Each structure stands twice: as C-alpha cells, then as structure tokens.
Amino acid sequence: MWVLPKPTDDAKTVFLDCISIIQDKALKKRLEHSAHDVADAAVRYEAKVASNKLYTLPRNKSTKANKDIRVLGLVTISEMKAVYTNCFALRGTKGRVLYDKILAQPKNSKCPYCFHRQVSTIDHYLSKAYYPLLCVAPVNLIPCCKDCNFTLGSKYPKQAEDELLHPYFDNVENELWLKAKVERTTPVSVSFYVSCPNHWDGLLKDRVKHHFDCLALNSLYSAEAANELTNLNYLLSNLLSTVGRSAVMDILKEMRNSRRSAHVNSWQTAMYTALAKDVWFCEGGFVV
Ligand SMILES: [Zn+2]
Structure with missing residues (x-):
C-alpha cells in the first residue's frame, strides 16, 4: 500500500552472512551448498514480481507432517526456516543488523501494509512456510505491524489477484483510491x-x-x-x-x-x- 525503497542487499550474501555463525559443520556445509539455490530463488522472485506472477513460483509445503522434507535435496524446510529464526531475527547475530535496518525503513514507523499501526516485526511477503529458500531474501522481507503480520499468517497467492500490494514494487500512493x-x-x-x-x-x-x-x-x-x-x-x-x-x-x-x-x-x-x-x-x- 505504501512504497518503501527496495533493499539493495544481495540475497546470497545475506544468506552466507547469516549461516557463518552456525557451529554444526555438516549443517553449515549443506547450507553453503544451497546458497546458489537461494540466489536463484531471489532472481526468479524479482523476475516474477514485476509481472504479478509470484503466484506461479513453486511452493514447498511445510506442515508438521513433512517439515523435514528437503529443499532441493540439500537441507530441510525446518533447517532453512531456522536460518531466519536463529541467524537473522535473533538479537546479537550478524543477520540481525539487516533485520533492524529493514525494520527502520518506514517513515514514522508506519506499517506499509495498513499505514496506521506501528512497525514492530518483519513479514515474509511470500511465506517462509511455503517458500523457505526466500526466508532471508531481502526483497521478500517487509517491515510491518504485528496485526498485519498475524492476519497474513502463512497465506500465499493462488492467482495474480491475490497478490497484496508490494511495498518495494507497487506504487499506488499518488492517485486517489x-x-x-x-x-x-x-x-x-x-x-x-x-x-x-x-x-x-x-x-x-x-x-x-x-x-x-x-x-x-x-x-x-x-x-x-x-x-x-x-x-x-x-x-x-x-x-x-x-x-x-x-x-x-x-x-x-x-x-x-x-x-x-x-x-x-x-x-x-x-x-x-x-x-x-x-x-x-x-x-x-x-x-x-
Ligand atoms: Zn499494519
């Protein structure tokens, strides 16, 4: 609903920075081998978002029953989501620096989705439950209020009309609607x-x-x-x-x-x- 400057940080660099703190060497190596898939996912995302075709991106369904399914055969969905939780959102980590930078973007701390409540968290425009490779891709991370984040939950677009206005790519600020x-x-x-x-x-x-x-x-x-x-x-x-x-x-x-x-x-x-x-x-x- 409200425009924000698109983050300039590169998805692969952010991902590698995040996982650099992981102590489990075997896990770290598998994640490192996934870095090019993370980069590819971010490139596909940017190619699709301009034409409102994000809904066509392949999804990895994450449920309690299949949370250990492997993303592109290397790491599990839960391992990939843990990169966000433990290496990006967690205070004191290298990733948290970017988290805080994204959080600070909106003018007057207004949530870009509702433009009323205060920004207090980060929303995955495409849910990390379905798109784990995009869990720390900066273009997929939207600063927002807790209420909007909760309302959106793990929803994902099934058709072009379902795609929310994207603060980094859509601008409807200047004409009355x-x-x-x-x-x-x-x-x-x-x-x-x-x-x-x-x-x-x-x-x-x-x-x-x-x-x-x-x-x-x-x-x-x-x-x-x-x-x-x-x-x-x-x-x-x-x-x-x-x-x-x-x-x-x-x-x-x-x-x-x-x-x-x-x-x-x-x-x-x-x-x-x-x-x-x-x-x-x-x-x-x-x-x-
Ligand atoms: Zn909001």
Missing part, C-alpha cells in the same frame, strides 16, 4: 471503501481491493474514525452554534487539505473529504 462515506448511525460513523481511478488496469484494481479486504482495513479505519469523531464533537458543536454550517464545512475542508497534503490515501484524508461535503453531518449530524 481510498474513499469514505458518512453513515447516519447513532452516533454518526464513517465507513471506507476502495474506488480506483478508471484508467487503472483491472488487475491492479482487483489487487488494491484484495489488499483492503484481506487486511480488514475498513474495520481498522472505521474504529479510528469513531475515535476522531468523538474528539471533533466539541469543536464542531461550538462552530455550529456560534457561526453556523459554513464554518463547520470550512474547518473540515482545511483539515482535509492538511491531511491530503501529507497523504492522498490516508484514512484521515478520506474521512475529512466525506465529512466536509456531507450537508447532514455539517448541519449537526455529528451531535451525540
């Missing part, structure tokens, strides 16, 4: 929806909608909007009683302009846009 609607509930509420520009291709529209639905962003943004509306009530009530509807509309437009200058598709921009043009709301619909 997130909108909001004032709901005449008691108290008033705001709902959010996707409305993409007509000139976008059908696949991109489907992916934005999938991203929005998969991460339950309407629910997240509506809850935040409810809190914002509570905070606005005092200010808007005073303006309405002392100046009138036009003053309410004017302040909401200013708030919209301020939010929009920062981010075209933030939930705040969408909410203030909807509030400022809703006559019922501006004439007192906000009063609890």
